Amino acid sequence: MYLGSLDSTKGTAVKFGYSTITWGGVVGHPGGVTSIKDLFYMTHGDTKAAIRDIAAAGYQGTEVFDGNLAEFADSPEELLSVLAETGIQLVSVYTGANFIYDEILDDELYKIEQAALLAKKFGASRLVVGGGAKRPNGPQSDDFKKVGRGLDMAADIARTHGLESSFHPHLGTISETLEGFHKIMDSCSIGFCPDTAHLVASGIDPVAAIDKYGDRLKHVHFKDLSTKTGSFTPLGEGDIDFVAVLAAMRRASYDSWLLVELDAYAGDPKTAAEISKKYLEQLFAN
Secondary structure (H helix, E strand, O other): OOOOOOOHHHOOOOOEEEEHHHOOOEEEOHHHHOOHHHOOEEEOOOHHHHHHHHHHOOOOEEEEEHHHHHOOOOOHHHHHHHHHHHOOEEEEEEEEEOOOOHHHHHHHHHHHHHHHHHHHHOOOOEEEEEEOOOOOOOOOOOHHHHHHHHHHHHHHHHHHOOOEEEEOOOOOOOOOOHHHHHHHHOOOOOEEOOEHHHHHHOOOOHHHHHHHOHHHEOOEEEOEEOOOOOOEEOOOOOOOOHHHHHHHHHHOOOOOOEEEOOOOOOOOHHHHHHHHHHHHHHHHHO
16 A cells, blocks of 8 residues: 555545644533533534634644534534535544443443434544543453443444444553553454554554554554653654654555644644644655
8 A cells, every 4th residue: 555645636545634632622521420421522622713724734634522523413514514615524533431330331332322423424434432441449350351342332333323433542541551452452343543642651662553453453643742741742743753653554554544633732733733744744755
């Protein structure tokens, strides 16, 4: 597979998107405090303004949280018109669950189905799923298998609604260690979405992870990390070896969407998107 050009007119299947997370940072919907079925992720930023900035920075697609789509559930044209105006494709929707608590699993799966329905309604093709709650006294022996079980249930829901799905290992969950990551991945068959910075911060080599699970690679998040400060950065301003990551993607024959993600930025979010876009141009030119 060819991963060499950023110009979509030259035949490469690789396209570049940018997540709206930078415009407001990620929070949880307050309704989820008392009602698990309503516990959506969301940002406090302006989703429509974010999409316009992402388009202006030269990207072709975006990823949003389930809760930000829920905001437009009763007025879909409000968001769909901005996507049409900018030519931005809604590629993926991020959702997640604890997965380890049997008594609330049905409600969590209900929430994931609502996320899948919203994704389909707004034209997305992918559902990205995080999860694996951390208990106060550490994971119980079967927690990893429970997460794997829940992820495969989420994958079934996504499939029912015509969506691809992938697991996003994340800091703050029981996947944030090499052992936990492998236990979860080996307990399920859902696709794999590596987030380069979350993996590195968890002590997991993203190149080794992609090489091991390349046959399940369905989605990719590029995020940089300063190992000195522990902070996420625009691409090229941290320490992650994206040349090696890209080589691993090529070995896995991945030739689809690459989503850039940055949780927060001290300056203008659009500036961060532009910095990462310039880095991608340099990376893929070599």
